[in-house]
Amino acid sequence: MSEKLQRISVIDSHTEGEPTRVVMDGVPDIGGGTMRERLSGFVENADFLRAALLGEPRGFEAMVGALLCDSELEECECGVIFFNNAGLLNHCLHGTIGLVKTLEFIGQITAGEHRIETPVGIVTATLNPEGSVTVANVPSYRYRKSVAVEVSGWGEIMGDIAWGGNWFFLIDGFGPELSYDNISILSDFTLAVMDALSSAGITGENGDRIDHVEVFGPPPDDQSDSRNFVMCPGGQYDRSPCGTGTSAKLACLYDAGKLKPGSIWRQSSILKTVFSGRIEPLEGNRVIPIVTGRAWVNSQSVMIIDQDDPFAFGIAR
Numbered sequence: 001m002s003e004k005l006q007r008i009s010v011i012d013s014h015t016e017g018e019p020t021r022v023v024m025d026g027v028p029d030i031g032g033g034t035m036r037e038r039l040s041g042f043v044e045n046a047d048f049l050r051a052a053l054l055g056e057p058r059g060f061e062a063m064v065g066a067l068l069c070d071s072e073l074e075e076c077e078c079g080v081i082f083f084n085n086a087g088l089l090n091h092c093l094h095g096t097i098g099l100v101k102t103l104e105f106i107g108q109i110t111a112g113e114h115r116i117e118t119p120v121g122i123v124t125a126t127l128n129p130e131g132s133v134t135v136a137n138v139p140s141y142r143y144r145k146s147v148a149v150e151v152s153g154w155g156e157i158m159g160d161i162a163w164g165g166n167w168f169f170l171i172d173g174f175g176p177e178l179s180y181d182n183i184s185i186l187s188d189f190t191l192a193v194m195d196a197l198s199s200a201g202i203t204g205e206n207g208d209r210i211d212h213v214e215v216f217g218p219p220p221d222d223q224s225d226s227r228n229f230v231m232c233p234g235g236q237y238d239r240s241p242c243g244t245g246t247s248a249k250l251a252c253l254y255d256a257g258k259l260k261p262g263s264i265w266r267q268s269s270i271l272k273t274v275f276s277g278r279i280e281p282l283e284g285n286r287v288i289p290i291v292t293g294r295a296w297v298n299s300q301s302v303m304i305i306d307q308d309d310p311f312a313f314g315i316a317r
Contacts, residue, residue, distance in 0.1 A: 004306065004307040004308065005304055005305070005306050005307075006026065006304070006305040006307075007026050007302050007303070007304060007305075008023060008025070008026035008027060008049075008052075008053065008302065008303040008305065009023075009024040009025040009026055009301075009302050009303075010022060010023055010024060010053065010299075010300075010301060010302075010303055011024060011102045011105065011106070011297060011299070011300045012297070012298055012299035012300075012301070013098040013101055013102055013295045013296055013297045013298060014098070014239075014295065014296060014298060015094040015095070015097045015098045015240050015243075015293055015294070015295040016094070016239070016240040016241065016269060016271070016273035016274070016275065016293050016294060016295070017239035017240050017269065017271045017273050018062070018064070018094045018238055018239040018240035018242075019062060019063045019064065019098075019239075020063075020064050020065075020066055020092075020094065020095045020098030020099065020102075020295070021053060021054065021059065021063050021064070021065050021066070022065075022066045022068055022098065022099055022102045023049060023053065023065060023066065023067045023068060024068055024106075026302075026303075027046050027049060027067065028045040028046050029041075029045065030042045030044075030045055030046055030067075030069075030081075032072065033072070034072070034117070034119075035069065035071070035079045035080065035081055035117050035118055035119045036119045036120075038069065038079075038081060039081065039088055039119055042067065042081055042083070042088065043088070046067065048313050049065060049067070049083070050065065050083050050084070050085060050087070050314075051085075051313055051314030051315075052303070052305060052312070052313045052314050053065055053303060053314075054083075054084065054085055054314075055085060055314035055315060056311075056314065056315045057311055057314075057315065058303055058314070061085045061234065061235070061236050062236040062237075062239065063084070063085075064082060064083070064084050064089070064092055064094070064095050065082065065083045065084065066080050066081070066082055066083075066092070066095045066098065066099050067080065067081045067082075067083070068080060068099070068102075069081060069117075071116075071117040073115075073117055073122070075115050075122070076115045076116060076117045076122060077103070077108075077109060077114040077115060077116060078099075078103070078116055078117070079116070079117040079118070080095070080096070080099055080116060080117070080118055081118075081119060082095050082118070082119075084232065084233065084234050084236075085234040085235075085236065086232075086233040086234030086235075087233065087234075088119075089166065089233075090119060090120050090165060090166050091118050091119065091120045091137075091138065091165030091166055091244055092165075092243070092244065093123075093135055093137060093164075093165060093242075093243020093244050093246075093247065093291055094238070094240045094242065094243045094293065094295075095243075096116060096118070096123060096125055096133075096135050096243070097125070097133040097135060097243065097293050097294075097295045098295045099116070099125075100114065100116075100125045100127055100133045100295070101127075101131075101133065101295040101296065101297055102297060104127055105297045105300075109127060110127070111127045111128065111129050112126065112127060113125070113126050114126070114127065118138075118165075120138050120165055121138040121139075122138075123135055123136060123137055123138060124136040128292075131294065132292055132293065132294050133292065133293060133294070133295065134290060134291070134292040135243065135290070135291050135292075136280075136288055136289075136290050137164065137165055137243070137244070137247045137288065137289045137290070137291060138165050138288075139282055139286045139287070139288060140162065140163055140164045140165070140247045140248060140250070140251040140286065140287055140288075140289050141162065141163055141251050141255070141284070141285050141286040141287070142160055142161070142162045142248075142251050142252045142255040142256075142285060143161045143162055143163060143204060143205050144160065144161040145160045145161075145252070145255070145256075146158050146159075146160065147159055147160065147161055147169075147202060149169075149193065149196045149197055149200055149202055150196060150200070151189075151192050151193050151196045152192055152196065153192065154174070154175065154189065154192065154193075157171060157174045157175070157193060157196075158171070158173075158174060159171040159172075159174075159193075160252050161202070161204060161210060162248035162249075162251050162252050163204060163205070163248065163251070164243075164244040164245060164246070164247030164248030164249075164250075164251060164289065165243075165244035165247060166211060166212050166244045166245075166248075167203075167204035167208055167209065167210045167211060167212065168210065168212045168213070168214050168244070168245055168248040169193060169194075169197055169202075169210050169212070169213045169214070170214045170216065170245075170248060170249060170252060171193070171213070171214065171215045171216065172215075172216040172217075174215075175189045175190075175193075175215050176189055176215075177217065178215065178216075178217035178218075178227045178228070178229055178270065179270075180270060180271070183229075183237065183270065186215065186229045186231075186237070186270070187231065187235070187237055189215070190213040190215060190229065190230075190231035190237075191213075191231060191235060193213045193231075194210070194211070194213050194231065197210050197213075198210075211232075211233040212230060212231065212232055212233070212242070212244070212245060213230070213231045214228055214229070214230045214231075214242065214245045214248070214249070215228060215229045215230075216228050216249070219266075219268055220268055220272050221268075221272070223266065223268070223274060224266040224267060224268035224274050225265050225266050225267070226249075226265075226266075226267055226268065227268040227269070227270070227272075228241060228242065228245065228246075228249075228267060228268070228269065228270070229270045230242040230245045230269075237270065238269070239269060239270070239271055239273075240269050240271075240273060240275070240293065241267040241268060241269040241273065241274060241275040241293075242269070243275065243291050243293065246265075246267045246275050246277050246289065246291050247277070247289035247291060249265070249267065249277075250265060250277050250278070250279050250287065250289045250291075251279070251285070251286070251287050251289065253265065254279050254281065254285070254287050255285040259279060261278070261279060261280065261281055262278065263278060264276055264277070264278050265277045265278070274293075275291050275292065275293045276291070276292045276293075277289055277290060277291045277292070278290050
């Protein structure tokens, strides 16, 4: 092969319908330090991966990328940096589940507990004997409740602001009906809410941008307690129930006195796939969400970047 061809090894999976592409090998060095410290190295040296691997013609916009890294922390099996079509992600719990199944697939881990370093802290992921994965997430909490925002075409919408590894605006009782047939209008609605939050200067703690909007409705069947639709940064909806979004929901339920330690909450996605979750209380209204879901490895491949290809680094939007 010519030196003008760059080869990048990836393994694909989906977690309850939501895709994860784990980047295994063939990328530039992004430096050392914590995963948080390596984010700048990713932006400087590896940001091309977002368009090259997740966009057309090699991927599609809903994919989440996970760059597998060595961790300098002895207690951690590995580190990971998550990214999507819009940029770097603080965290991704569905992606963590996909990463764990990928590590099992290559023989790096077996059933049991494994600590993984993310940019927002260490999470503990348990690969269960029957194949599911349980993630004890980073501390999560409801920041503000019943926040009003005026949304063009919809009027005043109320929601909670919560942290579950990403910042969420959680809506219950407003917006379109939650059904698969309504994905287009749900997408328009949640993107309008995201724009309204930004225009109104409504943020997470310390002025952090709210980059996920989550709408809740009645469960589609007796297998879950609620159904959700989650809009992610970059304009794509989450096919899974969203792990960090479920974490934010669990924190809100606990803060409202609606979820007790030991109780299980089953969150259904717009595709009717389910995450189950519970909480361990911390000080104040903070909790450790513990979320269980399933993922399946569905592809192992080598991506070719040919410098002569006009779309070597993806099709620009």
